[in-house]
Amino acid sequence: MSPRRAAVLGSPIAHSLSPVLHRAAYAELGLTDWRYDRFEVDEAALPGFVEAMDPEQWAGLSLTMPLKRAIVPLLDEITPTAASVEAVNTLVLEPDGRRLGDNTDIPGMVAALAERGVTSVPAAAVLGAGATASSALAALARICSGEVAVYVRSQERAAQMREWGERLGVAVRTAPWSEAAAALTAPLVVNTTPAGAADHLAAAVPAAPGTLFDVLYHPWPTPLAAAWTAHGGPVTSGLDLLVHQAALQVVLHTTRTPSLATMRAAAESALPV
16 A cells, blocks of 8 residues: 555644554554644635545544534545534545545444443433533434433523434433433433533442443542442443544555554553543
8 A cells, every 4th residue: 555644633633642542553454654634624624624625635524523514525535434423533535535524432442332232222311402412312313212411500501402403313412401310310421521521520429330332531430420430320422432443444444444442541641641
């Protein structure tokens, strides 16, 4: 395979673990002449960066905030998965220069849960209503057969999540954030809130909890994840999601399947102590 390159774009981007994950995958796959870089690119600079990519050199991009929606008008095609949440985190640059947009966050979340033995649930709860919550709903559309309760801070966010539920074919019930402790009795709880927002819920973890998917990964464990584990409940972390979605990006860019264990070990070693 000829030398190629890929990169992650976003703003801010200095914290991204994507270079660590992808470079570890390239090394393990023997793709020693492949490059993976990191570039600080905002919405204004994105079109120029994409236009300058040479398909003879570039395999594609990883995209993080605030570019997941800004990239869409610059693409020739997007997959149904990406279209379902109007967000693209992966650009594949084809040899003829066509730009294909995909979203590996959704299948990455499904795969991370499956790795922990969760392949179907009768109901679920989501904490938060941001962009990650819409991806969580899209993932739950694949594995949840019943209602998803979403706990939000505003009526506006509640309406948005109900709209996403209708679009994704998920039965969504919204509830105020003040009642978030009730979420913890669900068979699967997905916490999509920023660091610290759900810490107070640690005291409300039930004696026999279901599964927690906490999308945070540093610092780890979060108070909620620590309390969950102490009560014997299985926990999937944001690092699991990060590894799985990055592995799927490697497949899209290289057509080769990397070792999850190798990528996870690289990510863990790169995290601050």
